[in-house]
Amino acid sequence: MIAVHALRQPRWSNRTGEELTRQGYERNAIVYRCVRLIAENAASVPWLVYENGADDEMHPLARLMARPNPNEAGPAFLENLFSNLALFGNAYIEAVSVDENPRELYSLRPDRMTVAPGPRGWPAAFEYRIGADVVRYSVELEGRSPILHLKVFHPLDDHYGFAPICAAQTSLDVHNAASGWTKALLDNSARPSGALVYAGSDGALSDEQFERLKAELDENFSGARNAGRPLLLEGGLDWKPLSLSPKDMDFAQAKHDAAREIALAFGVPPLLLGLRGDNTYANYAEANRAFWRQTIIPLVQRTQKSFEAWLSNEWPDISLAADLDKLDALAGEREAEWRRIGAASFLTDDEKRAAIGYGPAEAPR
Numbered sequence: 001m002i003a004v005h006a007l008r009q010p011r012w013s014n015r016t017g018e019e020l021t022r023q024g025y026e027r028n029a030i031v032y033r034c035v036r037l038i039a040e041n042a043a044s045v046p047w048l049v050y051e052n053g054a055d056d057e058m059h060p061l062a063r064l065m066a067r068p069n070p071n072e073a074g075p076a077f078l079e080n081l082f083s084n085l086a087l088f089g090n091a092y093i094e095a096v097s098v099d100e101n102p103r104e105l106y107s108l109r110p111d112r113m114t115v116a117p118g119p120r121g122w123p124a125a126f127e128y129r130i131g132a133d134v135v136r137y138s139v140e141l142e143g144r145s146p147i148l149h150l151k152v153f154h155p156l157d158d159h160y161g162f163a164p165i166c167a168a169q170t171s172l173d174v175h176n177a178a179s180g181w182t183k184a185l186l187d188n189s190a191r192p193s194g195a196l197v198y199a200g201s202d203g204a205l206s207d208e209q210f211e212r213l214k215a216e217l218d219e220n221f222s223g224a225r226n227a228g229r230p231l232l233l234e235g236g237l238d239w240k241p242l243s244l245s246p247k248d249m250d251f252a253q254a255k256h257d258a259a260r261e262i263a264l265a266f267g268v269p270p271l272l273l274g275l276r277g278d279n280t281y282a283n284y285a286e287a288n289r290a291f292w293r294q295t296i297i298p299l300v301q302r303t304q305k306s307f308e309a310w311l312s313n314e315w316p317d318i319s320l321a322a323d324l325d326k327l328d329a330l331a332g333e334r335e336a337e338w339r340r341i342g343a344a345s346f347l348t349d350d351e352k353r354a355a356i357g358y359g360p361a362e363a364p365r
Contacts (some may be wrong), residue, residue, distance in 0.1 A: 003133070005259055010324060015135060017106055018111045020087075020163070020165050020169060020172070021088070021111075021165070023172060023176060024087070024168075024172050026084065026085055026164050026167075026170060027176060028175060028262075030175065030177060030259045030262045030263060030273065031165060031168075031172065031262060031316050033265075033268075034086070034087045034262065034263055034266035034268045034273070035083055035087060035266070035271055037076075037272065037291075038083075038086050038266060038267075038268070038295065038296065038299070038349075039079045039080075039083040039086065039294050040079060040298050041291075041292070042078065042079075042082045042299050042303075043074075043075045043076075043078035043079040043081075043082060043119070043298050044075060044321070045296070045297075045322045045327065046322070046323035046326050047062070047065050047074075047320055047321075047322065047323070048320065048321045048322070049061050049062040049065075049320060050092050050244060050318065050319045050320075050321065051316060051317050051318050051319075059315075059318070060101070060315075060317060061311065061315060063319075064102060064103070064104075064105065065105075068104060068106070069096075069104040069105060069106055069125075070104075071203065076102065077105065077107060080107040080149070081093065081107050081303070082303075084107065084110050084149075085150060085152060085161075085299070086163070086164055086165070087110075087152065087162050087163060087165055088110040088162075089150075089151060089152040089161030089162045089163035089164070089166070090109065090110040090113070090149065090150070090152075090160055090161045091107065091150040091151070092107070092108040092110060092126065092128075092147055092148070092149055092150075093105055093106070093108070093147065093148040094106045094108055094146060094147055094334035095144070095146060095147075095148070095310075096136070097277065100309065100314065101313065103312055104291070106127060108147075111125070112128055112129050112130060113126060113129075114127045114128075114129065115127070115160065116158040117158075117159060118134075118139075121158060121261050122139075122150070123139050123159060124138070124139055125137060125138045125139055126139070126146075126147045126149070137148070141174040143313060144310060144311065144312075144313045144314070145310070148307070148310045150303060150306055152164065155308045164266050165265070165266075166261040167265040168261060168264075168265035168266070169197050171257075171258040171259075171261035171262050171265070172258070172262060174254055174258040175255055175258040175259055175262065176257070178252070178254060178255035178258070181257070186292050192254050194297070195197060196270075198307065210348065213282075216267065224257070237282060256275065259273070259275055262291045263275070266295075267291070267294060267295035268291060268295065269287040269288075269290060269291050271284060271287040272287055272288060272291060277364070285332070287330070288329050289330065291329075292327065292329045292330060293330075297324070298321050301321075301322060303321065304320035304321065305320070307320055308320055325357075326329070338356060341355050341356060349361060
């Protein structure tokens, strides 16, 4: 008998956003932690509302972002928004208006939303499906759209964004497969596969002997509860373990590589996830600062600009900004900037205040 073993084509998971979310966010610790890091940190950034160049803490938009709807506070609302962007590449915000002024904001599930293109290719409506019910939001040529569609750039799609998890889908499958392989090995008492060789005179087991042997192996030898139990062989049977070569055992390293690639797709330094062997940054603080500068702050600022454009009809003179002075992760950078500007003897006090984003000092009364 000659057994020929060939490496088959890989089987990848379904590429739909919903299936990738199940395989990633629900079943993969690396994806889950990356999404949580991005969403929670981005939602914690304070928003500043400026109208006509002046900071207005009591502006209606500031109150709206602090309490978007009766069921959610501002951070919870933004956390849902940023989580949807990370998992689906799309986020949809519905505005409920009274007298043409937005009073409540709701984050809608991207897997239930469909973009209906018009005759010219631009979105003509958004359709939100819950079971058999469909709510249609028409997009008018003039005025504000009832839906704000935030999306990550997709080079091959005109209407939907590209989810970061899609860029890591191959690494996600490798990581999940390695975890499944480890679990199956542990269920089999952490022993590699083997073969029972029958050396009897007739050269074959009877059907009854075969079924009895199979039942004994399943009941008394397989599984974690039977770990370490000796196997009693009789009738010319001999156990031949099929050991794994060191090269075959590289699946552990492949799992670590896949985890780093998943973190790379989300823009999270692997050091923040506690992955072994990732000492690219000098220390944790440096990695955390790079995470904020390269991932969190650009995401927040891009979202704020989208809100500005969306609400420009109601509030044409507003601008949104992130209050970076209140971020502990950037405290070191802020301290160094203040020290550098404070030591500039060629600047006046008002010029120094303007350089760090403050207005001129009030004249003493």
